[in-house]
Amino acid sequence: MSPRIRGLRTFRAWLQARPQAADALLALGLLLVGLPQMYLQDFPESGDYAAFRTPDAANGLIVVVVTMALAWRRRHPLPVLLVIVAGEMSLTVWGYPPSVPDVMAFLIAIYSLAAHRGLAQSALGGVAGFVSFLVSLVMLPVGTSPVVLVSDCALVAGVWVLGRNLRLRRAYFAELEDRAARLERARGTDARAARIEERSRIARELHDVVAHHVSVMTVQAGAARRIIDRDPGSAREAMSTIEEVGRTALSEMRRIVGVLRTERDADQAGRELAPQPGLGDLGELLDHVRETGLSVQLWIEGEARTPSPGVDVAAFRLIQEALTNTLKHAGAQARAWVRLYYTDADLTVEIEDDGRGTATIVADGTDNPGHGLVGMYERVALYGGELRIGPRVGGGFGVRARFPLEA
Structure with a gap:
């Protein structure tokens, strides 16, 4: 880029940052062009002039005042127009001929008022300027033909309309920019909400997986420790179960955390990771629980229907979390029951045990079941279901959830 072009761009940026200075330069330019012409031209001794x-x-003093008033045309367009109108009327009354600076200043003032003020103020100023212009034409000491009168009035009206259209166009683009900014902020808010929801979902999944499998592994490890001396075969079987459960837990954790991978690995991750568990995997879940020594029975009533994928996962995770709590808090001799009730529109899931119940844990302060219970409520509410959690009549603890079969 040449120094000349760079200098022009710098000067243009300086003018854009200082609009009043730009208007003052415009006024000076009109004076430099118009004043010499006004004083140097020869007026004939006969004729119109x-x-x-x-x-x-x-x-010259009136023309200078009228023209230099344009320096404030953007900040105070109506007062500037009134000053220019007063100067024009003074020149007409005293019989001075029209000149380039004062005529251009009047047209620029009409344009500036329409471009920088609202409709009410610009219309009022425009009417006042138009009327003063007509009066000035009528008061000229020379006759004005109808053609000139109509063309001059059309010129003044056209300048006002041009300024008004520019203001409307500027307001339209400002509205578009504001709307784009609002949409961008809304998109950012939606993206943040989606990230928060995804983190909550991942946290629920990880809690369910870790709590259940670690509880099973802990119970099996305790059993293996107690019988390793007198029954090594059973101890080895318990250790094999621990290994299997651990591998399953790692596989599920890998699947859940896989959503955090980069897009480059998304296709490969989708091929490697297993689908989400559902009620079809309930038998395997109950087998794992029974291997810990907890007696679990399953009843299915009604005609089994296929729920939506989200409800399928949520119901499985609810049963998994409830049985995990039973393993942790119900006691060694506890029993558990899992019931599935299918209707045409709903799926009801019940998990009950006859142990101590998790209500005793809050009282004695030995553990905090809050995350698991909150996760249950969130899962059921996410799919428009209802959840009840509390002690059973006759002892133990119960969880009852109703899911709509359609998400």
Whole structure:
């Protein structure tokens, strides 16, 4: 880029940052062009121009004031127009001829008022300027033909309309920019909400997986420790179960955390990771629980229907979490029951045990079941279901959830 072009761009940026200075330069430019022409031109002693007074110092002073008022045309367009109108009327009354600076200043003032003020103020100023312009034409000492009168009035009206259209166009683009900014903020808010929801889902999944499998592994490890001396075969079987459960837990954790992978690995991750568990995997879950020594029975009532994928996962995780709590808190001799009730529209899941119940844990302060219970409520509420959690009549603890079969 040449130094000249760079300098022009710098000067243009300086003018854009200082609009009043730019308007002052515009006024000075009009004076530099118009004043010499006003004083140097020869007025004939006969004809139309003979009726005008010869320009003098008073004429030049009024033209300078009228023209330099344009320096405030953007900040105070209506007062500037009034000053220019007053100057134009003074020149007409005293018989001075029209000149380039004052005529251009009047048109620029009409345009500036329409472009920088609202409709009410610009219309009022425009009417006042238009009327003063007509009065000035009528008061000229020379006759004005109808064609000139109509063309001059059309010029003034056109300048006002041009300024008004520019204001409307500027307001339209400002509204578009504001709307784009609002949409961008809304998209950012939606993205943050989606990330928060995804983190909550991952946290629930990880809690369910870790709590259940670690509880099973802990119970099996305790059993193996107690019988390793007198029954090594059973101890080895318990250790094999621990290994299998651990591998299953790692596989599920890998699947859940896989959503955090980069897009580059997404296709490969989708091929490697197993699908989400559902009620079809309930038998395997109950087998794992029974291997810990907890007696679990399953009843299915009604005609089994296929729920939506989300309800399928949520129901499985609910049963998994409830049985995990039973393993942790119900006691060694506890028994558990899992019931599935299918209707045309709903699936009801019940998990009950006859142990101590998790209500005793909050009282004695030995553990905090809050995350698991909150996760249950979140899962059921996410699919429009209902959840009841509390002690059973006759002892133990119960969890009852109703899911709509359609998400």
